[in-house]
Amino acid sequence: MSFNSNDDDSQQRFALGFLFALIALVVSTVVGVVVYKRGIAHAPAKPAIVKTVEVTTIGAGGNVIAEDAASVIVMDNGVVKFFFASGKAEVAAGANTALVEVIKGVVEGGKRASISGYHDATGDLVKNQELAKLRAMAVSDALKSLGVAEDKIELKKPEQSQASGSNAEARRVEVTLVQ
Missing domain, CATH: 1.10.287 (Helix Hairpins)
Known part of the structure; x- marks a missing residue:
């Protein structure tokens, strides 16, 4: 028991x-x-835009580009140019500020943002073309994150994607307003 x-x-x-x-x-x-x-x-929210570089506003013909760093320049003719470090597709900080006029033109002016990616002459041509496309898509994503509708953004392959000038000037994406 x-x-x-x-x-x-x-x-x-x-x-x-x-x-x-x-x-x-x-x-x-x-x-x-x-x-x-x-x-x-x-x-904290993860930022959509990486690297810290100041936005510069210059007139046509002025060259203020760091040799191998991301930067943004707003030209007095309304073109916004994003410059990229070699082999990189990260948009420089300051993109939000630089894109203000583009956003106004799209939202208030009924225009579209046309984005073209360029690359330098160094390295493999096919890889450079793909990198130019990735850079253009990064700028497109920055616009979308700021509220621009996807149908108001046009990715346009330039007639000549290999830009002239220094390699730092060639590694760029240009944003312009079109009807």
């Missing part, structure tokens, strides 16, 4: 231990989910 009593006690202890472990698992899972969700809600 004592043998059966020990068996029953052992089974009851096992069942209670299992139940407590299960309850602890459920409680810790709920607490973990709540902490995770609160952390996500308060986490």
Whole structure:
């Protein structure tokens, strides 16, 4: 009889231990989910635009381009030029500021933004053409993130994508307003 009593006690202890472990698992899972969700809600948003470089506004004919860094230049004729580091497709910080006039032209003026990507003469031509396309798409994504509708953005392959001038000047994307 004592043998059966020990068996029953052992089974009851096992069942209670299992139940407590299960309850602890459920409680810790709920607490973990709540902490995770609160952390996500308060986490800073991931920026759409990378690198920090100042926006420069210059008149036609002026050359203010860093040799191997991302930058943005707003020309006085309304063209916005994005310059890229060699082998990179990250848009320079300051793109939002530089694109203000383009956004106004699209939203208020009923125009479209035409985006053309160029590349330098160094390296493999096919890879450079693909990189020019990726850069143009990065600028397009910047416009979309600022609220410009996709149907108001036109990716246009220039007649000659290999631009003249220095390599730093050639690695660019130009944004212009068109009807």
